[in-house]
Amino acid sequence: MKTLNSKISDLTKKIAKELLKCKIGTKIPTTPELAHKFSVGFGTIDKAMTALKEMDAIKVQPKGQMGTYLLEKNSAALWSIMDSGPIRGSIPIPNTLEFQGLATGLKESLREKKVDCSFSIKNGATLRVNELLNHQCDFVLLSYQAAVSVCEKHNNLKIIGTFHDKSYYGDIIILTRKNASKEVKDWRIGIDETSLDNIAFTNDLFEKNQKVKVMYMHIPYLIADGVIDAAVWHSSQLVPTKLIETLTFCPVDYDVTEKGIDSMAGAIVVNRDHEEMFSLLTELCDIDRILEIQNEVIARKRIPYS
Known part of the structure; x- marks a missing residue:
C-alpha cells in the first residue's frame, strides 16, 4: 500500500471491504458498478484491483459478459489492507480457566492468521449483546444457551462458532x-x-x-x-x-442439554449487518484451534493472554 498514491490507496481499502463480503465462486461487482459507487474513473478502479491482485489478496477470473468471478481471497490480507485496526471482541471477565482459555484461543488463533484482536470486558450477556447491537464490538463470546436466546430475539445476530460441552462452564x-x-x-x-x-x-x-x-x-x-x-x-x-x-x-446435578441446548458450551455471535466482519470471522474462526489453545491454558501449559 505504501507504493500507491493516496487516492489509489484509499480506493483499494474501500474495494477490499467490498470484496471481503463476497463469497468464493461468486460474481464480484463490475468495474462500472465500482466506479459509480466510489465516483472514480474506470482506470482508477483497474489500478486498485491490480494492487489487490499483486498483494495476493484476491484471484479473479473474467468470464466475458457473465462478469468476473472470485476464485480465491485472502480474508486476513483484505482486512489488513482495509487498515481498520484490530477486531474487537466483548468477553466475560476472564476469571476462570475456561474463560481465560477461550479468550487466549481467540486472540492467538487470529494472530496466527495475522489478524489482531482486542477485547472489552463485560460480565453479563445482555451487556455484551448490547455492545454488539450498537456496533461497539465485532463479536461477543456467550454461552450457547444465551447465544440461542439472543439470536431468536434479534434476527440480525448469528452464531458463527460453537464450542463443545463444558468449554464455557466447567460446572x-x-x-x-x-x-x-x-x-x-x-x-x-x-x-x-x-x-x-x-x-x-x-x-x-x-x-x-x-x-x-x-x-x-x-x-x-x-x-x-x-x-x-x-x-x-x-x-x-x-x-x-x-x-x-x-x-x-x-x-449441582444439572441437565446441560435440556431442550437440546447445551448450556455449558460456549459460542461466538456476530452481527450480520456488519457484512465484512461476518464474512471475515466466519472464515477465520478456527474452533478446533481455539479449543486446543484453551486446553493448553487449562492444563497450565500456556500462559493466558494479558
Whole structure:
C-alpha cells in the first residue's frame, strides 16, 4: 500500500471491504458498478484491483459478459489492507480457566492468521449483546444457551462458532453459608439479571425461592454478610480467601442439554449487518484451534493472554 498514491490507496481499502463480503465462486461487482459507487474513473478502479491482485489478496477470473468471478481471497490480507485496526471482541471477565482459555484461543488463533484482536470486558450477556447491537464490538463470546436466546430475539445476530460441552462452564455449584438454614425453600437466592445464564440456572434450580437482584461478582460477600443465603456460582471461579471459613458449596446435578441446548458450551455471535466482519470471522474462526489453545491454558501449559 505504501507504493500507491493516496487516492489509489484509499480506493483499494474501500474495494477490499467490498470484496471481503463476497463469497468464493461468486460474481464480484463490475468495474462500472465500482466506479459509480466510489465516483472514480474506470482506470482508477483497474489500478486498485491490480494492487489487490499483486498483494495476493484476491484471484479473479473474467468470464466475458457473465462478469468476473472470485476464485480465491485472502480474508486476513483484505482486512489488513482495509487498515481498520484490530477486531474487537466483548468477553466475560476472564476469571476462570475456561474463560481465560477461550479468550487466549481467540486472540492467538487470529494472530496466527495475522489478524489482531482486542477485547472489552463485560460480565453479563445482555451487556455484551448490547455492545454488539450498537456496533461497539465485532463479536461477543456467550454461552450457547444465551447465544440461542439472543439470536431468536434479534434476527440480525448469528452464531458463527460453537464450542463443545463444558468449554464455557466447567460446572456450576451452589455457593452458600456454612450456617445457612437447612430449609432450602426458605433461602433468599441472589440473581444477576444482566446474565442470561445466571437467570436460567437460578430459575431452574430455585424456581419458588425468593430472588434478590445482585451483581454476580458481589455474590460471595453478600452471602457472607447474610444479605442472601445462596446463589449459583461457576465451580472454577475463585472465592475471596477471607471468606473461605464462612462459605461452603453444594455440587449441582444439572441437565446441560435440556431442550437440546447445551448450556455449558460456549459460542461466538456476530452481527450480520456488519457484512465484512461476518464474512471475515466466519472464515477465520478456527474452533478446533481455539479449543486446543484453551486446553493448553487449562492444563497450565500456556500462559493466558494479558
